[in-house]
Amino acid sequence: ANLIDPVFVGGVMVRHASLHNMDLLRQKDIRESDLVLLHRAGDVIPEIVSVVLAERPKDAVPVILPESCSACGSSLVQSEAMVVWTCPAQWTCPAQIRGRFVHFISRSAMNIAGLGPQLIDSLLEHQLVSDVSDLYRLTSAQLLSLPRMGEKSVDNILMAIRHSKEQVTLPRLIYALGMPHVGLATAELLARHYGHLSALRSAQATDLEQIPDIGPQMATSIAASVRDAHQCRLLDALIAVGLNPIFVDERPQASGPLVGRVFVITGTLAMGSRSEIAARLEALGAAIRDSVSKQVTDLIQDLVQTLFQ
Numbered sequence: 001a002n003l004i005d006p007v008f009v010g011g012v013m014v015r016h017a018s019l020h021n022m023d024l025l026r027q028k029d030i031r032e033s034d035l036v037l038l039h040r041a042g043d044v045i046p047e048i049v050s051v052v053l054a055e056r057p058k059d060a061v062p063v064i065l066p067e068s069c070s071a072c073g074s075s076l077v078q079s080e081a082m083v084v085w086t087c088p089a090q091w092t093c094p095a096q097i098r099g100r101f102v103h104f105i106s107r108s109a110m111n112i113a114g115l116g117p118q119l120i121d122s123l124l125e126h127q128l129v130s131d132v133s134d135l136y137r138l139t140s141a142q143l144l145s146l147p148r149m150g151e152k153s154v155d156n157i158l159m160a161i162r163h164s165k166e167q168v169t170l171p172r173l174i175y176a177l178g179m180p181h182v183g184l185a186t187a188e189l190l191a192r193h194y195g196h197l198s199a200l201r202s203a204q205a206t207d208l209e210q211i212p213d214i215g216p217q218m219a220t221s222i223a224a225s226v227r228d229a230h231q232c233r234l235l236d237a238l239i240a241v242g243l244n245p246i247f248v249d250e251r252p253q254a255s256g257p258l259v260g261r262v263f264v265i266t267g268t269l270a271m272g273s274r275s276e277i278a279a280r281l282e283a284l285g286a287a288i289r290d291s292v293s294k295q296v297t298d299l300i301q302d303l304v305q306t307l308f309q
Contacts, residue, residue: 004048010040017046021083022065031060044299045266071095091230098124100178104132108184108275109176110164114157122146132176133237135161170196170247173238179225181218183290184275189213190222191247197235201226213293256285261297264289 006015017038019025028050030036035055041047068075069087071094076085087093101120105112112135123129128142138161143154174197175187182190193211194200203226208219225231238244263286265274277300278288289296 004036004038007038009038009046010043012040014038014040014046017048019048022063022085023083025063029062031056031062033057033060042299069093069095094124101129101132101135103178104176105135106176107273109172110168111172112157112164113160114153115160119146119157131234131237133234133241133243136165136241136243165242168243168245170245173197173243173245174200177231177234179231180221181291182222184278185288185290186214186218192249195247197239197244201232201235213289213291213295215293218291256283259285261285262287262289262295263298263300264292264296265300 004015004017006013008014019030028048030048030051034057035052037049037052039047039049065085066076069089072087072089072092074087074089074093077088078085087096090096098117098120101124102117104110105115105120115135123138123146126146128138128146129135138158140151140154140158143149143157144151170191171184171188174190175182175184189211190200190203194203203223205216205219205223208214208222209216214222226235258281263278263281265277265281265288282288286298292299
């Protein structure tokens with residue numbers, strides 16, 4: 001998302017507008033410091049329509065894509081199936097390793113309270129962890145060896161780590177893995193279809209495409225991810241530390257005024273987090289998905305508040 005000067009559009013204060021990829025940025029010739037026309041696509045998503053060329057500053061320069069990753073120096077690549085450029089060093093790039101840890105411990109994933117990004121940085125800096133499974137092997141002595149760590153804090157962190165293992169569900173664990181295209185709703189679909197990690201690891205793209213709302217591109221990506229050698233070693237390590245839940249369907253039979261409606265939630269919502277709002281929608285009988293498909297009936301950003309009034 002790209003920072004713009006705050007502006008009211010359709011009754012909403014907009015501060016960011018997605019440009020999606022470099023191809024779109026070049027196509028619309030959007031430069032730093034440009035004055036742009038903006039609207040809310042579908043009355044929801046902030047979109048930059050065009051540049052007001054008559055107001056373009058003389059010092060406005062085109063945005064230039066870096067040729068290499070700023071964290072590890074790897075040359076950026078663009079896959080045939082996607083327009084975005086990425087760092088290919090998925091398992092060795094320091095920024096991606098850190099990001100994988102931060103995602104894994106987040107509230108919507110393993111929800112390890114007290115283990116925040118700063119402590120993750122310290123654990124990585126002192127080489128106490130190399131992948132997320134190492135969090136479940138941490139000892140009191142290791143944590144006490146870190147700067148500004150006291151016994152009470154260490155006890156609370158270790159308790160939170162144990163609690164995350166005891167309370168984890170298969171959808172949350174799948175989501176915590178951070179596989180491309182797999183959000184909470186897709187993780188739920190995968191967990192429901194396969195039942196446990198071992199079955200998911202044998203997933204074929206053709207089988208994945210039979211799951212509602214999983215298309216060919218997503219199916220190919222998931223199948224490749226679960227077969228990646230690094231991902232396989234990580235799954236083995238997670239199972240070895242006791243993270244191998246079986247899917248249990250805890251959802252009551254759908255009922256309520258939103259039965260039959262399928263929602264995608266996007267944007268930053270004032271009423272709460274996406275997971276909180278998704279839970280409220282599901283309680284009203286709705287189904288939640290991560291991405292738009294033919295089955296989706298509602299796309300929600302800030303308009304979600306009208307559903308609960």
